[in-house]
Amino acid sequence: MVDTGAEYSVVTQQIAPPMGNEVDIMGAMGVSARYPFLASRKYSLGGHNVEHQFLYMPECPIQLLGRDILCKLQAQITFLPGGHARLDLPESGSSTRQHNPASQETQPVKIAVIMPREEEWRMAPTPPVTPDPYTLLLGIPGVWAEDNPPGLAVNIPPVYVDLKPGATPVALRQYHIPQKAKQNIQTHLQRLKDHGILKFRVSPWNTPLLPVQKEGTQEYRPVQDLRAVNEATVTLHPVVPNPYNLLALIPGDTKYYTVLDLKDAFFCIRLAPASQPLFAFQWEESTTGARHQMTWTRLPQGFKNSPTISGCALSQDLLSFNAQPDKVVILQYVDDLLLASSTEKDCLSA
Structure with missing residues (x-):
């Protein structure tokens, strides 16, 4: 989800090892907690490649593209009549997300992670432990x-x-x-x-x-x-x-x-x-x-x-x-x- 109100971009899965630097984040209930930044990785969004460090927050209900990565991408968000929004990226065409509160067909903005093969295991789901x-x-x-x-x-x-x-x-x-x-x-x-x-x-x-x-x-x-x-x-x-x-x-x-x-x-x-x-x-x-x-x-x-x-x-x-x-x-x-x-x-x- 694109969130211009978020200072940092957030992932809920540990896609890279922690770097050791952390930041205090105030939650919706007013409780503060410290979360780590992950190692820098290359990402692709709408044909535009960028290297970035994401904040790792496993408790966050959804992954966020915050102002930090949007600024790197020089992204422009335009609100259109009818409740639509368009995300434009310079020199890479545009990626459009149709947003209609009454529709369930809204397509999220997707970002691809480019990582070494030996670290692809971080993206794999963990199967349940069997047998007991x-x-x-x-x-x-x-x-x-x-x-x-x-x-x-x-x-x-x-x-x-x-x-x-x-x-x-x-x-x-x-x-x-x-x-x-x-x-x-x-x-x-x-x-x-x-x-x-x-x-x-x-x-x-x-x-x-x-x-x-x-x-x-x-x-x-x-x-x-x-x-x-x-x-x-x-x-x-x-x-x-x-x-x-x-x-x-x-x-x-x-x-x-x-x-x-x-x-x-x-x-x-x-x-x-x-x-x-x-x-x-x-x-x-x-x-x-x-x-x-x-x-x-x-x-x-x-x-x-x-x-x-x-x-x-x-x-x-x-x-x-x-x-x-x-x-x-x-x-x-x-x-x-x-x-x-x-x-x-x-x-x-x-």
Whole structure:
């Protein structure tokens, strides 16, 4: 809709990424809110091309061509007898919109967006999520992280961690952990010990645990400060792909997508017994006060090479995935998988 009373032109769909600059807009009910400008794009209206930044307002009932873009186009609006209005654009002929309040045949002024092919997905409608997530949970309970221990990458050999030349054991004292956090963390550590991911081990290495509170809850989880170990070990060359280039591999005709987040994927990869002492930490029981060292039998979180090792291991396992490239595309980013297909059936079967 052409709106000469609007200072900014508005779109209700995010046709480009936000630029970071925002503006306060006063709504019809007198409530003010901030909205972002989108990145500049080329547009075509009545044969006239212009580059412009639109204001993104998803709550707006209709898209608006405001004074900003009308001025760029040097548009002229002429009101004619009989309630008609004509929009004229210099050097590009004229685009006429017949407006009659009593008629339902009014044709809107249309503007075309010229955008790179890799961003055409912004204009695609989002299909509903199917099937219902709770149906999936009940139908195949064995694959979900809830109430199940981490799996084991049986085809991946135990990982050996190489030390830098001259590296010696580092033993750092454990930070104080409040009793409230200690009780939560002990439950978490006991669960990992029951699954064989942690075990008691005396080691000359020791790095501290940090209590991190889960946002919006009273629960805490342990995060090991492995900076000293990361400094003493050899860094592997990272093979993590660029997300932008990865998403550009999705065919334009895909409509259905499945995203799989492999929770605790690092814990699926065994750590060689000779390397386990590197990741030891001290723990004090919350009930008895007894102190002992524990270490990981699986690839620990916080270790600098864990994402690279895990990503390579997952890529190796995916070689046996019987996908049909003409029907299903599978993309991997570290421990996240995206399956894309043009049909719901092919997406679910994959």
